[in-house]
Amino acid sequence: QKEVEQNSGPLSVPEGAIASLNCTYSDRVSQSFFWYRQYSGKSPELIMSIYSNGDKEDGRFTAQLNKASQYVSLLIRDSQPSDSATYLCAVNYNFNKFYFGSGTKLNVKP
Amino acid sequence: GAVVSQHPSRVICKSGTSVKIECRSLDFQATTMFWYRQFPKQSLMLMATSNEGSKATYEQGVEKDKFLINHASLTLSTLTVTSAHPEDSSFYICSAPGQRTDTQYFGPGTRLTVL
Numbered sequence: 001q002k003e004v005e006q007n008s009g010p011l012s013v014p015e016g017a018i019a020s021l022n023c024t025y026s027d028r029v030s031q032s033f034f035w036y037r038q039y040s041g042k043s044p045e046l047i048m049s050i051y052s053n054g055d056k057e058d059g060r061f062t063a064q065l066n067k068a069s070q071y072v073s074l075l076i077r078d079s080q081p082s083d084s085a086t087y088l089c090a091v092n093y094n095f096n097k098f099y100f101g102s103g104t105k106l107n108v109k110p
Numbered sequence: 111g112a113v114v115s116q117h118p119s120r121v122i123c124k125s126g127t128s129v130k131i132e133c134r135s136l137d138f139q140a141t142t143m144f145w146y147r148q149f150p151k152q153s154l155m156l157m158a159t160s161n162e163g164s165k166a167t168y169e170q171g172v173e174k175d176k177f178l179i180n181h182a183s184l185t186l187s188t189l190t191v192t193s194a195h196p197e198d199s200s201f202y203i204c205s206a207p208g209q210r211t212d213t214q215y216f217g218p219g220t221r222l223t224v225l
Contacts, residue, residue: 043203043216044154088153098144098205098214102153 003027004091006101014109019076021104023089026070032092033065035074037085038103044088048074079108112138114206116217123194124225131189131220133160133204139184140206144214145177148201160187160204194224 003026036044050063062075089101113136146154159167166179178190203219
């Protein structure tokens, strides 16, 4: 059984702070890792993908991957109220099958 | 970027009826599409892989006779929820892979409510 684990939250941070979201996965053969943002009643939208160990930065977002620890994280700098959403960690195992974590709800307080 | 549409966006039906949901890739061809289900406050659960010209592949625990999938063309996959019951009420989302094999384009989702 493929498992992707996330803390459900909610994670509350003040506006301008750094939000840190974490994810662990069970299958060592996983190669591709993704963070999606989902607003209530909407389908997920891709924020970042990461494939290699280390950090990957894109604007205010930084994804971190540690394959040895089977751990993926997402940092959001200068958090804005518009960042308030549920963040889904997804792992691509094979043939484009994506398995999602349960999501972490983020609240950014003005 | 690539666009995937779903129709209808919302549907309400009576228990025992069947509901068909369409998923279309609008500006690209998709030999494979994926169907997900999301219950409130839960994550997306992969239900099945739709394959153009062949049978769908279902995830463990998903009833293939209840959730009928037809991938009739390179741009259209349909999911039919047969004999729907209130417990089938959920948010159904389809996706299609992009040219890069690990990208996915999600449809906007279909909210199904079974009374």
